[in-house]
Amino acid sequence: MAPIITLLTDFGVESTYPAQMKGVILGRCPGAVIVDISHGVPRHDVRTAAFMLASAASAFPEGTIHVAVVDPQVGSQRRMLAAEAGGCIYLAPDNGLLTLVAHRELLPCFGGGAARLVAVENRSFFRTDVSSTFHGRDIFAPVAAAVASGTDIGDLGPPAAGIAQFDFPLPAKADRNIDGRVLYVDPFGNLTTNISKTLLDGCDPARLKVRVLGAVIRGLSRAYSDVAAGALLAYVGSAGLLEVAVNRQSAAARLAADIGTPVSVSLAP
Amino acid sequence: MAPIITLLTDFGVESTYPAQMKGVILGRCPGAVIVDISHGVPRHDVRTAAFMLASAASAFPEGTIHVAVVDPQVGSQRRMLAAEAGGCIYLAPDNGLLTLVAHRELLPCFGGGAARLVAVENRSFFRTDVSSTFHGRDIFAPVAAAVASGTDIGDLGPPAAGIAQFDFPLPAKADRNIDGRVLYVDPFGNLTTNISKTLLDGCDPARLKVRVLGAVIRGLSRAYSDVAAGALLAYVGSAGLLEVAVNRQSAAARLAADIGTPVSVSLAP
Amino acid sequence: MAPIITLLTDFGVESTYPAQMKGVILGRCPGAVIVDISHGVPRHDVRTAAFMLASAASAFPEGTIHVAVVDPQVGSQRRMLAAEAGGCIYLAPDNGLLTLVAHRELLPCFGGGAARLVAVENRSFFRTDVSSTFHGRDIFAPVAAAVASGTDIGDLGPPAAGIAQFDFPLPAKADRNIDGRVLYVDPFGNLTTNISKTLLDGCDPARLKVRVLGAVIRGLSRAYSDVAAGALLAYVGSAGLLEVAVNRQSAAARLAADIGTPVSVSLAP
Numbered sequence: 001m002a003p004i005i006t007l008l009t010d011f012g013v014e015s016t017y018p019a020q021m022k023g024v025i026l027g028r029c030p031g032a033v034i035v036d037i038s039h040g041v042p043r044h045d046v047r048t049a050a051f052m053l054a055s056a057a058s059a060f061p062e063g064t065i066h067v068a069v070v071d072p073q074v075g076s077q078r079r080m081l082a083a084e085a086g087g088c089i090y091l092a093p094d095n096g097l098l099t100l101v102a103h104r105e106l107l108p109c110f111g112g113g114a115a116r117l118v119a120v121e122n123r124s125f126f127r128t129d130v131s132s133t134f135h136g137r138d139i140f141a142p143v144a145a146a147v148a149s150g151t152d153i154g155d156l157g158p159p160a161a162g163i164a165q166f167d168f169p170l171p172a173k174a175d176r177n178i179d180g181r182v183l184y185v186d187p188f189g190n191l192t193t194n195i196s197k198t199l200l201d202g203c204d205p206a207r208l209k210v211r212v213l214g215a216v217i218r219g220l221s222r223a224y225s226d227v228a229a230g231a232l233l234a235y236v237g238s239a240g241l242l243e244v245a246v247n248r249q250s251a252a253a254r255l256a257a258d259i260g261t262p263v264s265v266s267l268a269p
Numbered sequence: 270m271a272p273i274i275t276l277l278t279d280f281g282v283e284s285t286y287p288a289q290m291k292g293v294i295l296g297r298c299p300g301a302v303i304v305d306i307s308h309g310v311p312r313h314d315v316r317t318a319a320f321m322l323a324s325a326a327s328a329f330p331e332g333t334i335h336v337a338v339v340d341p342q343v344g345s346q347r348r349m350l351a352a353e354a355g356g357c358i359y360l361a362p363d364n365g366l367l368t369l370v371a372h373r374e375l376l377p378c379f380g381g382g383a384a385r386l387v388a389v390e391n392r393s394f395f396r397t398d399v400s401s402t403f404h405g406r407d408i409f410a411p412v413a414a415a416v417a418s419g420t421d422i423g424d425l426g427p428p429a430a431g432i433a434q435f436d437f438p439l440p441a442k443a444d445r446n447i448d449g450r451v452l453y454v455d456p457f458g459n460l461t462t463n464i465s466k467t468l469l470d471g472c473d474p475a476r477l478k479v480r481v482l483g484a485v486i487r488g489l490s491r492a493y494s495d496v497a498a499g500a501l502l503a504y505v506g507s508a509g510l511l512e513v514a515v516n517r518q519s520a521a522a523r524l525a526a527d528i529g530t531p532v533s534v535s536l537a538p
Numbered sequence: 539m540a541p542i543i544t545l546l547t548d549f550g551v552e553s554t555y556p557a558q559m560k561g562v563i564l565g566r567c568p569g570a571v572i573v574d575i576s577h578g579v580p581r582h583d584v585r586t587a588a589f590m591l592a593s594a595a596s597a598f599p600e601g602t603i604h605v606a607v608v609d610p611q612v613g614s615q616r617r618m619l620a621a622e623a624g625g626c627i628y629l630a631p632d633n634g635l636l637t638l639v640a641h642r643e644l645l646p647c648f649g650g651g652a653a654r655l656v657a658v659e660n661r662s663f664f665r666t667d668v669s670s671t672f673h674g675r676d677i678f679a680p681v682a683a684a685v686a687s688g689t690d691i692g693d694l695g696p697p698a699a700g701i702a703q704f705d706f707p708l709p710a711k712a713d714r715n716i717d718g719r720v721l722y723v724d725p726f727g728n729l730t731t732n733i734s735k736t737l738l739d740g741c742d743p744a745r746l747k748v749r750v751l752g753a754v755i756r757g758l759s760r761a762y763s764d765v766a767a768g769a770l771l772a773y774v775g776s777a778g779l780l781e782v783a784v785n786r787q788s789a790a791a792r793l794a795a796d797i798g799t800p801v802s803v804s805l806a807p
Contacts, residue, residue, distance in 0.1 A: 001299045002299060002300075004295055006288065006292075008285075011725075012578075012725040012726070013282050013283065013551050013578060014551065014576055014577075014578025014725050015576065015578075015724060015725045015726075016546075016575050016576050016590045016593065016594035019544065019573055019574060019575040019576065019594050019597070020593075020594050020597035020776075021597075022573050023544075023573070023594070023595075023597035023598035023599070023602070024597050026542055026571065026573070026598070026599060027597075027598065027599035030539045030540060030571075030599075031540075033295065033299075034573075035288055035291050035292070035295070035303075036288060037285050037288040038283055038284065038285050038288065039283075040281075040282060040283025040284075043726065043786075044786060052285050055285065055289075056285035056288050056289050056292070057292075059288070059289035059290075059292035059293050059296075059406060060292035060295070060296065061292070061295060061296035061299075064292070072762065072763060072786065073761065073763045074761060074762065074763075075760050075761025075762065075763070075764075076761045076763045076764070131774070131775065131776040132760040132761055132773065132774075133761070133762065133773060133775055133776050133781075134775075134776030137597060137776065138776070186284060187280075187281040187283050187284045188281070188284075188312065222344050222401040223342065223343060223344025223345045223401055223402070224341065224343065224344065224402065225341060225342045225343075225344070225345045226344075226345070235401065235402060236400070236401075237400065237402055237403075238289075238400040238402050238403030238406065238407070243402075248312075248313060248341065270568045271568060271569075273564055275557065275561075277554075282551050282552065302564065302568075304557055304560050304561070304564070304572075305557060306554050306557040307552055307553065307554050307557065308552075309550075309551060309552025309553075321554045324554065324558075325554035325557050325558050325561070326561075328557070328558040328559075328561035328562050328565075328675060329561035329564070329565065330561070330564060330565035330568075333561070455553060456549075456550040456552050456553045457550070457553075457581065491613050491670040492611070492612060492613025492614045492670055492671070493610065493612065493613065493671065494610060494611045494612075494613070494614045495613075495614070504670065504671060505669070505670075506669065506671055506672075507558075507669040507671055507672035507675065507676070512671075517581075517582060517610065
């Protein structure tokens, strides 16, 4: 079966940088199937990229090699990591990008499995000339091609004891209340929270209340079209997390909400 | 030969949603060749998507599976359809998206062929957990993978008697005049009308006049560069339909034209 | 090994035109691996496309077929070219797009090799119906599929004696000074100059000075993060050319610099 390599970067959908990574990969592993997760990560926004990576990767089959390059420290002494988690391989700079992948307990919806971690240091897998500003092409792409061709990540360098993590808020549940936060704002302004659907188990979806920045939403919807165009709704989204949206409009704009905005849920008695 | 699956959505070129569909497809049909038609359909604009689908699909070989997900009613009781038309398979919500594909007589340039229609209801082809907001990943992607792997669309559900259609204007030809409308505005502001080149058969291209919102264009051009930069021109476009453009600028902006804008043609005696 | 075909156009990442090219290619060469270099070339900007093509193509393996369609004269009598350079094949309109590919001596970093040039005229490789406005789909795509299927470019038409070139500035080196210009502004506002790293050989990187529009940068950096956020830096970029950037911001915006802006380097004694 052809190996799948995914790419997630902040290089921009209009730049040629993702294509340069693909050229290097195909030159070294001609049978690789390359899939773009996105090249539209907001520039240097490692936290958003970490969410995009974990949520998108969960749709790919075991054995997929995920390459994530949002790397404002490129060329400095920051480490590069290879991680094995959930049957897939992840390659990324050690800047927090792998937080949600390596610590799946933070978001149970993404599945379990401890991570094997390796520091990518073995230059024999790199391109001969490594630029100081484009490790995506000169290091990550050839390393991904090597792994896709059968190289064990243990050959890429020494084990890494831990990884850099960004400060990741966990929801707090007490009595009949859950205090959470917005984790991710998608391109349509839908707000994804850190409140997993498992936290809502056993409560009546019709009777709970979701509060965000003064707005109160009563009950969970199933479909955007359950409410009028322009109305707020809350629902369990496609990542298994509570989301808040406005039907056909942007909840982020409507509520002036952003990553980190508190979201609370009152469970009905 | 590897099956081709195309994707057309309004998920945005920067979102990870198209990638999630691809992960599901490749997990179930590893040999599929996936091609993005576009993920930049204006959000919820089913009418524009219907044109983009029909015009782009006509360039693909027989046997291609086209998946189109512009689906503001996702999660509601709207039907999902599988259609066979022109030797290809189309999967889409039943909201008008397939109007031009199923009724090719509306735009003869897209070729003929009656459509076989099936309501997609057989949950055995869906993912185990179907979210209420992302049927592209949880229903359309696995169904497309099943069809690409050899499943007949008759196995997807019961026959569907008809499909939802949006109101689709037909050009009116009388004497030496054709009254048509703008069907589609491309990203460059070129205006595609519903006036097929066959309606212009037998008239002298140099002597006809095209009228749009007060502007009069005399004669058909062949190339944008036949006129000065900034000048209006009319020509038979790449979809076999009359188009109006401004060389190196946007005709939509210049004329304040949009979908539905009347366009008339006077044929010379 | 599956043939690789790359596409570079100004059709826009949201349009369906690139997909239409892919449909035609896959219909004629089902095993082709198609890679987008970019569809976000600024509309009609042949000069920028020429740089994007040459810099991105250098990352692809020998045998790759590069199709570049930035073609404001489409439908006119402008020639179309097939070129062999550096073990790869290039297909493009003859409007300057191939300047840097055919004349690699202009930018030594892109490698050497004289070009074989052919005028693409043999209509037996074109689609049956060739539109006047979309030669990407009707001529370049089927010709690329033919070449990917083994057609020698000599069969595409007669030899072409020369190609259209845009005016390409060469850096001037005198004493301890190099006068160059900005060649390319990437989507992040980084400025790529025409000053190759070989021109800097033998000088102390820490002691040279780069001047752009009144700003003076002392010494070359290795990483963006070598300087504070918001500070200017100069470095040898991933194309082997001197670049000027602002860490985490746009140098083009900061300096009001654009293609053609003079950049000079003083080498230390």
